[in-house]
Amino acid sequence: MLENLHELTTEMRNPRTEDLDRLPTLEILRVMNEEDKKVAYAVERVLPEIARAVEMIAEALKHGGRLFYFGAGTSGRLGILDAAECPPTFGTDPKLVQGVIAGGMSAMMVAVEGAEDMPELGAEDVEKYGVTADDVVVGIAASGRTPYVIGVLEAAKARRAKTISLSCNPVATINQGVDVAINVVVGPEVVTGSTRLKAGTATKLVLNMLTTGSMIKLGKVYGNLMVNVQATNQKLRERVKTIIRAATGVGYAEAERLAQEAGGDARLAIVMQKTGLGAQEAARLLAAAGGNVRHAIEGNAKD
16 A cells, blocks of 8 residues: 555664765765675575575576566666676576566666556566566565556466565565565665665566576586676676686696687686596587586596
8 A cells, every 4th residue: 555655674674774865975974885885794694595585496497498687677677687797797698587577678778657656567578578477477576565566476376387586575475375585775875865775776686596506506507606697798808718727737827728718718728627528528418418517527527
């Protein structure tokens, strides 16, 4: 109910910042910094829920499903940002992780008035993107009550997709009936109701964990190395060589040779070096392991 909006933690006034406009610049920033420090601790309190979500997402992606983020305003923009970073970081198909914002992509830059108030628009977007029972849908709303997100989650559940809610209030309407509810309670904002601040930061941290954790579970990281990085420019081509060196201990010249023979694929280069196989044989081994470098190497390492 709109009349109860003021009761939401994300809408309350922060007693520490009631005289914010009277403070000198450095003190304004100091207060913001102190409030921001609370965010990581708030995320820490919900790590068990995030872990459940990561395992659910990884399992779905492993079996051909996709991950969708749906949100309005800042929540939608953060979902699109996280989704957009997956292909260059993990070498994934752009359709594997997708971000959707209420009002369409034009709402990334300019707010589409009223879009977040329409649950039917959320349901339409779920249909538009072809969500199925194989997929996972994350509904993001700092308030925990955005009608668009409610519509999304209801439609996703009707299609038997796995559902996750992400909010920044202790009690959230969007939690109803979802498989995993994540409520990161960061407290009142520095500027009352401006959830692009602490709530936005908390949301970004959780989304980082959802995709990064899932990709690690899927073997798209070797040790702590970004082995699926796409070498699309000079900087990234050099990064591939650095990754090969870190994973294998070879020198620069050998890493350059391996990278060239592997066509810029750090995973393939590492498997080649660790097993002593040529590019074609190593590629078959890697494919049989589902692209997982560690699995490809185990039992096949050269003496």
